[in-house]
Structures are given as C-alpha cells and as structure tokens.
Amino acid sequence: DAKTTQPTSMDCAEGRAANLPCNHSTISGNEYVYWYRQIHSQGPQYIIHGLKNNETNEMASLIITEDRKSSTLILPHATLRDTAVYYCIVRGLYNNNDMRFGAGTRLTVKP
Amino acid sequence: NAGVTQTPKFQVLKTGQSMTLQCAQDMNHNSMYWYRQDPGMGLRLIYYSASEGTTDKGEVPNGYNVSRLNKREFSLRLESAAPSQTSVYFCASSHISYEQYFGPGTRLTVT
Numbered sequence: 001d002a003k004t005t006q007p008t009s010m011d012c013a014e015g016r017a018a019n020l021p022c023n024h025s026t027i028s029g030n031e032y033v034y035w036y037r038q039i040h041s042q043g044p045q046y047i048i049h050g051l052k053n054n055e056t057n058e059m060a061s062l063i064i065t066e067d068r069k070s071s072t073l074i075l076p077h078a079t080l081r082d083t084a085v086y087y088c089i090v091r092g093l094y095n096n097n098d099m100r101f102g103a104g105t106r107l108t109v110k111p
Numbered sequence: 112n113a114g115v116t117q118t119p120k121f122q123v124l125k126t127g128q129s130m131t132l133q134c135a136q137d138m139n140h141n142s143m144y145w146y147r148q149d150p151g152m153g154l155r156l157i158y159y160s161a162s163e164g165t166t167d168k169g170e171v172p173n174g175y176n177v178s179r180l181n182k183r184e185f186s187l188r189l190e191s192a193a194p195s196q197t198s199v200y201f202c203a204s205s206h207i208s209y210e211q212y213f214g215p216g217t218r219l220t221v222t
Contacts, residue, residue: 034210043115043201043213044154087153097144097161097169099211101153 004088009106012082018075020105022088025069031090033064035073038104039084047073047086078109112137115214117202123220124192132187132217134202140212142205143185144169145177147198148216154201160185192221 005023012018024033034049048055048062050071055062061074075082087104118133136143141162146154146169156169160179174196176188185204189196197220203211 041199041216043203043215044211045213046210049210097142097156097159097167099154099156101146101155103151103153 003100004090004102006086006088006102006105008103009108011108011110012075012078014080014109014111015077018078018082018107018109020073020075020086020088020107021070022073023070024088024090027068027090031092033062033068033071034089034091034099035060035062036087036089036101037082037084038087039081044087044101078107080109080111083107083109114138115202115204115212117200117214117217119217120215121218123222124189125222126193128192129188129190130192131189132200132202132219133184134186134214135184136202136204136212137183138204138206138212139182140204140206141182143179144203144205144211145175145185145187146201146203147171147196148201149198157187157200192219194221197221 032049032051035047036044038044048060050062064071085104085106087101115136144159145157148154155171157175158177160166163182166177178186200217202214205211
C-alpha cells in the first residue's frame with residue numbers, strides 16, 4: 001500500500017474549520033484514501049473514505065486532488081471533542097488486512 | 112449492540128508467563144483483526160482472520176498465536192510473554208472490505 005505523509009501536529013480554534021492534509025504521491029489507481037481518528041488512547045474510529053471524488057458525511061468532508069497525490073480532511077466546525085490523532089491511510093478496497101497506520105497528525109482544538 | 116468488546120482491560124505479566132486476550136463482536140462481521148500500538152506510534156497488524164476458520168499473519172506476528180473460535184470471537188495468545196510485548200492491543204472487525212470497528216483496547220505490561 002502507498003505511503004502517506006502527514007504533519008506531526010496542528011492546532012485549531014474551537015468553532016473553526018480544521019483542515020488536515022495528507023500526501024500520498026505514490027497512490028495507485030485502485031487505492032482508496034481512508035481517514036480514522038483516535039481520541040485519547042481509545043480504539044481508532046472510522047471517519048470517511050474516498051477514491052477520487054470529494055466525499056462528505058456527518059462527521060467530515062474529504063477533498064482529494066485531481067491527480068490524487070494528496071487529500072485534505074475537513075472538520076467544518078471543530079469542537080474540543082475533536083482533539084485526537086488523525087490517521088490518513090491508503091489501501092486497496094479489498095486490502096482490509098493491510099491498514100498501515102503511520103504516526104498521524106495530533107490535532108488540538110483550543111477554546 | 113455492544114460492538115467490539117475486549118477482555119481484560121488491563122494486565123500485568125511477568126516475563127515468561129502466558130495469557131490470552133479475548134475479543135468478541137456482535138455485528139456479524141466476517142473479518143477480525145488484532146493490532147498492537149506502542150507509545151507514540153500508529154497501530155501495527157499482528158494477525159487477521161478474513162472469515163471463520165481462517166487466520167493469517169500480519170506485519171508483526173512473532174510471539175503471538177490466534178484462534179478464530181467462531182464468527183464472533185477472535186483470541187490472541189502470548190505463550191511466553193516478553194517485555195517487548197508491552198503494548199496496547201486493539202481488536203477490530205469489519206464486513207469484508209468496509210471500514211473497521213475497533214474495541215477499547217487491552218493495556219498489557221510485561222515486567
């Protein structure tokens with residue numbers, strides 16, 4: 001599976017949008033971009049995934065560049081409860097046994 | 112639905128002791144997984160089971176054995192614990208290729 005690069009940490013003001021970037025320049029055509037988050041040592045929580053079109057659900061939006069080499073997870077109105085480590089993972093749709101969690105981005109939402 | 116449950120929540124072992132970590136899911140998922148997470152790092156896959164009756168090695172299988180007891184339960188066994196196995200262990204399940212659901216974790220210390 002493709003390797004991803006994320007910033008180590010980011011801050012965001014409460015109520016503002018949090019934009020978390022991820023680079024995956026070696027992504028192949030059949031690989032999806034997944035985002036998970038881990039709040040304070042709990043088990044990771046699925047957020048969203050996409051192939052090439054932008055995706056939105058009740059938690060977040062995922063913007064994937066046209067060349068698919070990078071993506072951005074957007075939390076539209078960050079709250080203190082969104083403070084967590086966010087993982088960007090690239091894998092084939094049927095490669096659920098190869099979820100490569102890197103170190104992720106530690107997002108701190110500040111009042 | 113309880114989702115994914117793990118027992119015990121905490122465990123302290125002496126070097127050389129054995130133990131089994133239990134995991135159960137009530138979502139009728141086919142696939143189950145065991146991960147470990149060391150401090151400041153992402154999760155690494157130990158073993159997975161794509162379906163009842165099958166198991167396969169992940170990224171870091173050495174020192175572990177697994178049993179897929181039935182569709183609901185997937186256990187992880189340490190036959191002779193070592194300090195290097197001090198970690199947080201997460202179990203997860205998924206329906207084939209969809210997102211994974213994680214348990215709350217077992218915090219294991221080997222002295």
